[in-house]
Amino acid sequence: MSVVKGLMVCLLAVGVVPAQAQPDRWQQRVKYVMDVNVDATTNRFTGKQKLEYTNNSPDTLYKVFYHLYWNAFQPGSMMDVRSRELGKIVIGRDSKGNERRDWDYRVADKISKFTPEQTGYQHVLSLKRDGVPQSFNMLETILEVPLKKPILPHSTTTFEMEFEAQVPVQTRRSGRNNSEGVDYSMAQWYPKMCEYDYEGWHATPYIAREFYGVWGDYDVKIAMDKKFVIAATGYLQNPNQIGYGYEMMGTKVIRPAGEKLNWHFIANNVHDFVWAADPDYKHITQQVDGFVAHFFYIENDITKDTWPAFAKMIPRAYEYIKAHYGPYPYKSFSFIQGGDGGMEYPMATLIMGNGKLEGLYGLGVHEWMHSWYQGMLGTNESLYPWMDEGFTTFAENNVLYHTLDSTREAFAQESSYNGYFNLVKSGYEEPMSTHADHFKTNYGYTQTAYNKGAVFLEQLGYVIGTENRDKGLLRYYADWRFKHPNPNDFIREMEKESGIALDWYKQYLLYSVKHIDYGIDTVYTNDNNKTVIRLRRIDDFPMPVDLLVTTKAGKQTMHYVPLSLMYGSKPNENGNIMRTVHEAWRWTSPTYDVVIDTPLNELGEIVIDPGLRMADINRSNNILKF
The missing domain is CATH 2.60.40.1730 (tricorn interacting facor f3 domain)
Structure with a gap:
């Protein structure tokens, strides 16, 4: 069944x-x-x-x-005062150079009048x-x-x-x-x-x-x-x-x-x-x-x-x-x-x-x-507004992607990732654990609850595998309907489905504003005539790494580096590409050497996270062409 x-x-x-x-x-x-x-x-x-x-x-x-x-x-209510106070915050300028204030336009200063x-x-x-x-x-x-x-x-x-x-x-x-x-x-x-x-x-x-x-x-x-x-x-x-x-x-x-x-x-x-x-x-x-x-x-x-x-x-x-x-x-x-x-x-x-x-x-x-x-x-x-708005946005993006032909050209969650990246750049990011009413800005709340919340789910598919995540969502639905689940309840469902430890993922994404930034550091030939691809964790958020290596002849191999905190590995998500699973990357080490048999002079391209599911805030250092 x-x-x-x-x-x-x-x-x-x-x-x-x-x-x-x-x-x-x-x-x-x-x-x-x-x-x-x-x-x-x-x-x-x-x-x-x-x-x-x-x-x-x-x-x-x-x-x-x-x-x-x-x-x-x-007039004078908490909603009225809070809205007018947030309206004093300038969060940028529009295309004409006019100030963009942090109003919720549906309220603004309307109640006061x-x-x-x-x-x-x-x-x-x-x-x-x-x-x-x-x-x-x-x-x-x-x-x-x-x-x-x-x-x-x-x-x-x-x-x-x-x-x-x-x-x-x-x-x-x-x-x-x-x-x-x-x-x-x-x-x-x-x-x-x-x-x-x-x-x-x-x-x-x-x-x-x-x-x-x-x-x-x-x-x-x-x-x-x-x-x-x-x-x-x-x-x-x-x-x-x-x-x-x-x-x-x-x-x-x-x-x-x-x-x-x-x-x-x-x-x-x-x-x-x-x-x-x-x-x-x-x-x-x-x-x-x-x-x-x-x-x-x-x-x-x-x-x-x-x-x-x-x-x-x-x-x-x-x-x-x-x-x-x-x-x-x-x-x-x-x-x-x-x-x-x-x-x-x-x-x-x-x-x-x-x-x-x-x-x-x-x-x-x-x-x-x-x-x-x-x-x-x-x-x-x-x-936990992101558990509703974020999950709903994730589901909406997927439904539209699979039922509207006009959306097929883009990655289903592309708009959510872009919203999150803009939040990081804005300086208004706060932990996802912030109470919904206590964000410093409407902008920060909106981008966190909706877009970062959707990224939480899409990126989880990168960590444990899309199939595990999708089965986990059905499991979550079946186990927690009419139960008011909290973040730990959700994470435990995903751990049970995938067999992967996820407490680290919850801690970093929910309770901090640390960011993901991985890059290709150096590529060289070692003393054993093996090619070494040195990866570097530039920011503080540790993650597993998918590394796609393509030769000049077009042969592709996925080199998967799990994170030590996971105590496991996600399944191979693409049976058409050969995958090599490497020893886990210990989160305390800023660099990791991926050793491969392909000679350096035969390499055509190296890409970190070719599926763009990792919320890496600087993707410019994720690809190297030879």
């Missing part, structure tokens, strides 16, 4: 519940029941939330925390636990709740909350009236319980970056004016009362009386819930292998052609995704025009949609791949 077929059997057997073979790590559990009533004339809504919270930890909890994300969209009607907020009106009122402290985007009685280990309790909110003008993922005309992008819209794990509470204020959530079940009802079409996480429970493309084929839609429709969605084993609404949404669907893809967009002269074409491209993309990263376990996914760029959520994504087809496809694939590394694996993105 193939790896992918085996994973499918596992998923079919257990739905989306973690397989028994997965590593044992406890997870908290939530069950939300929410009922919200939207007033589109005031851009406000009221809500009732019932939250069943299960403490699966061995710890007694004396308080809990909720996220109140929309309180960031007010909001009027009261433009702001966003979430106000908790009341909170009870098991029927007993609880006091609480609102600390901007965090609600702290000191409990009157602690939550004991392995027990379940129920919180009931009433809240009200105002939808902000579109700003950083959420809001109303975005630049493409979408009325409501409802991301981070409800008070959300913070995650508690083996590291404790993660009550992370909303400054700019990504999210971390508790897996559970959502039962959400939304009352809204009948003219709106709603797209959301989960499965619509009353499609034949709603219509708008949700109804069963051939069914006559009979909507209840009244000015509003009550939309009812259910989503199981997800860690968030998003929705969007617009009167002009067009809703089309595409059958994919095992699920239905939904597409919601505002039709215009561009989208009337691009979105239907985009929908037709999804089955081919999924064929590659399933084979390399694992099957999608839910029965639907929605691509929704909305937001202010692209942002992933369980079973759905908000994406800007007025661009060209290739750009729409690339953005859609990137956000959809988050369903694996953010949706199913659910790494803490504040602590």
Whole structure:
């Protein structure tokens, strides 16, 4: 049985519940029941939330925390101040000589100029636990709740909350009236319980970056004016009362009386819930292998052609995704025009949609791949953003490379390597282990999380072999779905798959800003009439070396020098080229002599890392022609 077929059997057997073979790590559990009533004339809504919270930890909890994300969209908030401070940093100049400031253009100084009607907020009106009122402290985007009685280990309790909110003008993922005309992008819209794990509470204020959530079940009802079409996480429970493309084929839609429709969605084993609404949404669907893809967009002269074409491209993309990263376990996914760029959520994504087809496809694939590394694996993105954004960028690059003919001329990960090299040159590089909100610059965060994170994976294929890495990714998916893996969890999976020690790789790439730079030092004939190729490690990051030697007659031999810290060797990746494995290079030695039988006068070319997978910051000294 193939790896992918085996994973499918596992998923079919257990739905989306973690397989028994997965590593044992406890997870908290939530069950939300929410009922919200939207007033589109005031851009406000009221809500009732019932939250069943299960403490699966061995710890007694004396308080809990909720996220109140929309309180960031007010003048003077931490998000506002942080954005304006970063905007003071000049990170270069554009082609016209103008200063390039370190803005996140989606925020910039926008929040500081909001009027009261433009702001966003979430106000908790009341909170009870098991029927007993609880006091609480609102600390901007965090609600702290000191409990009157602690939550004991392995027990379940129920919180009931009433809240009200105002939808902000579109700003950083959420809001109303975005630049493409979408009325409501409802991301981070409800008070959300913070995650508690083996590291404790993660009550992370909303400054700019990504999210971390508790897996559970959502039962959400939304009352809204009948003219709106709603797209959301989960499965619509009353499609034949709603219509708008949700109804069963051939069914006559009979909507209840009244000015509003009550939309009812259910989503199981997800860690968030998003929705969007617009009167002009067009809703089309595409059958994919095992699920239905939904597409919601505002039709215009561009989208009337691009979105239907985009929908037709999804089955081919999924064929590659399933084979390399694992099957999608839910029965639907929605691509929704909305937001202010692209942002992933369980079973759905908000994406800007007025661009060209290739750009729409690339953005859609990137956000959809988050369903694996953010949706199913659910790494803490504040602590390890590269494990989501970097892995997703790596997967996106590969999907586009293998499904778009226009990308075939370039190395699939070329843009990520170039982004990383530019980061090194910029002077804004910080360790990958830096907390997402605490990078000195937006630029440094972006290049590190997305591009250096993608390089981490591509270069890992160089270290352990592409086949081992790809099998390891499927193994990682199977073992750590719904488990919140950390960097060590991932590295251990790759070590188990390859038999190669990788702690050194993790330490150098994650916790330092040391760089890779290897060069050909000298080539000479020794006393035994053997040719000696002396390699030099110029910078501090040790690596194994692929050295391709080509004679003037065109004969090629790969000379492979493993690193002593690996305690092993990668397999031969090209059976068409003879390979010689040399003694391991001890990392304490700055030079290494590769001794070969080919006479010096017969050499045509010597190349370090001919596949360009090693992130060598100076490749000019990697090749020598005779």
